[in-house]
Amino acid sequence: MTRTRLLLAARAQQQPEWASLDDLKRVLRALEQKPRLVDASVCADLTAELARAALGEAFVLQIGECAERFEDATPATVLAKAEQLHRLADALADATGMPVVRIGRIAGQYAKPRSSETETLADGSLLPVYRGDAVNSPEPTPQSRTADPDRLLRAYHHAEATLSILFERDLGLAGPTAPKRTYASHEALLLEFEQALVRPLLDSMGAYGSSGHFLWIGERTRQLDHEHVAFAASIANPVGIKIGPDADPDDVRALVHLLNPRRQLGRLSLIVRMGAARIERRFPALLDALSHEAPGVVWICDPMHGNTRVSGAGQKTRTVTDITAEIEGFASALRHRGLPIGGLMLETAHTPVTECVATREELESPVPLPGYESACDPRLNPEQAKAVVAFMADQL
Ligand code: PEP
Ligand code: MN
Numbered sequence: 001m002t003r004t005r006l007l008l009a010a011r012a013q014q015q016p017e018w019a020s021l022d023d024l025k026r027v028l029r030a031l032e033q034k035p036r037l038v039d040a041s042v043c044a045d046l047t048a049e050l051a052r053a054a055l056g057e058a059f060v061l062q063i064g065e066c067a068e069r070f071e072d073a074t075p076a077t078v079l080a081k082a083e084q085l086h087r088l089a090d091a092l093a094d095a096t097g098m099p100v101v102r103i104g105r106i107a108g109q110y111a112k113p114r115s116s117e118t119e120t121l122a123d124g125s126l127l128p129v130y131r132g133d134a135v136n137s138p139e140p141t142p143q144s145r146t147a148d149p150d151r152l153l154r155a156y157h158h159a160e161a162t163l164s165i166l167f168e169r170d171l172g173l174a175g176p177t178a179p180k181r182t183y184a185s186h187e188a189l190l191l192e193f194e195q196a197l198v199r200p201l202l203d204s205m206g207a208y209g210s211s212g213h214f215l216w217i218g219e220r221t222r223q224l225d226h227e228h229v230a231f232a233a234s235i236a237n238p239v240g241i242k243i244g245p246d247a248d249p250d251d252v253r254a255l256v257h258l259l260n261p262r263r264q265l266g267r268l269s270l271i272v273r274m275g276a277a278r279i280e281r282r283f284p285a286l287l288d289a290l291s292h293e294a295p296g297v298v299w300i301c302d303p304m305h306g307n308t309r310v311s312g313a314g315q316k317t318r319t320v321t322d323i324t325a326e327i328e329g330f331a332s333a334l335r336h337r338g339l340p341i342g343g344l345m346l347e348t349a350h351t352p353v354t355e356c357v358a359t360r361e362e363l364e365s366p367v368p369l370p371g372y373e374s375a376c377d378p379r380l381n382p383e384q385a386k387a388v389v390a391f392m393a394d395q396l
Pocket of ligand 1: 066113217218219220242273305
C-alpha cells in the first residue's frame with residue numbers, strides 16, 4: 001500500500017498518512033463541490049455574540065465530545081446533547097444574569113491530534129493510533145486503523161445530518177423569547193478537509209470555513225509559521241487557539257496580531273489549558289506580557305486538557321478537583337487584572353459515564369472505571385458537568 005501525506009507534511013503537524021493519494025484527491029474534489037455546511041451570516045452572528053463576551057457582557061459555554069462518533073448523528077443523540085448544552089447554559093444565565101453563548105463541540109468534531117503515532121496493544125503488537133472518525137476507527141485492528149479518505153466524505157454527511165437536527169430544534173424554539181441558537185464548533189485539524197470547504201463571502205472580500213461556525217486550532221498545531229495558523233488567518237469565522245502551559249508569550253502575542261490584525265472583538269478566542277498545577281504561575285505571566293492585547297481577546301478556560309492523568313488501573317482520567325482548581329486560577333488571574341472571564345470549554349458526555357473521578361485519592365484505585373466509553377479523552381458526566389458549571393458561575 002502506498003502511504004502518503006499530501007501537500008502539507010512539512011508545515012502541518014498531525015496530518016494522517018492516508019492509504020491512497022488518488023482516493024484523497026477524488027474525495028477532496030467531491031467536497032469542493034458540496035454545499036456549504038454553515039452560513040457565513042451565522043458565523044458573523046457568532047462573532048457579534050463573542051464580542052459581547054470579550055467585553056464581559058456575555059459568557060461562552062462550549063461543551064461536547066472529545067471525539068464525536070459518526071454513530072452519534074441521530075436525532076435522539078444530537079437532541080440529548082443539545083438539551084444538555086442549553087440546560088447548563090440556562091443554569092449559568094440564571095446564576096449570573098448574563099446571556100450565555102451556546103457552542104457545541106459537535107457536527108464536525110471528528111479528528112483528533114494524538115501524542116503518539118502508534119498504540120501498543122496488550123499482546124505487544126503495534127497499531128496506528130485512532131485519529132477520529134474522519135480518519136479511521138477505534139477498533140484495534142489494522143483494517144480499522146487505516147486512514148481512509150472516504151471517511152472525510154462521511155464526516156461531511158454526518159456533520160450535515162447533525163446540523164440539520166440542531167437547526168430544526170432551534171427553529172422549533174424560535175418565538176418571542178430570546179433566541180437560543182446552538183452554534184457548532186470543532187478543531188480545524190484536517191487541513192485538506194477544511195480547505196475543501198472554504199467558501200467565498202458573498203457580501204465582502206474574503207472567504208470563510210463553511211465546515212462549522214467556530215473553528216479552533218489545537219495546542220499541537222498552533223506553530224506560528226505552520227499551515228494551521230495560516231488557515232485560521234485566512235478565514236472570516238470566529239476562531240480559537242489553544243494555549244498550553246509552555247506557550248511563549250511572544251508567540252501568543254504574534255498569534256493575536258496575525259489572527260486578528262484589525263482587533264475585531266469576537267474574532268479571536270484564546271482557550272487556556274494549562275493544568276491546575278501550572279495555571280497560577282503561567283497564566284498571570286502570560287496576561288502581564290500581553291497587557292496591550294489581552295482586552296481584545298475572549299478568554300476561555302479549558303480545564304480538561306492540562307489535567308489528564310493515568311489512573312491506577314491505567315486509564316486516562318481527570319479529577320473534578322483539578323478541573324475546579326484550574327477554573328479558580330484562571331478566573332482569579334483575569335479578575336485581578338480587570339479582564340472579563342469569557343467562557344468555559346468542557347468535554348462532556350450526555351450519558352452517566354464514569355470517565356472522570358472526583359478527587360486525586362480516587363486516581364490510585366487499581367479497579368478500572370466501570371462506565372468508560374470515550375473513544376478518546378475522559379468526559380464529565382452530566383452531574384459532574386453541572387457541578388463544574390456551577391463552580392464557574394460562582395467565579396463570575
Ligand atoms: C481537544 O480539545 O480535544 C484537544 C485535543 O485539545 P488540546 O489541543 O488543547 O490538547
Ligand atoms: Mn480532548
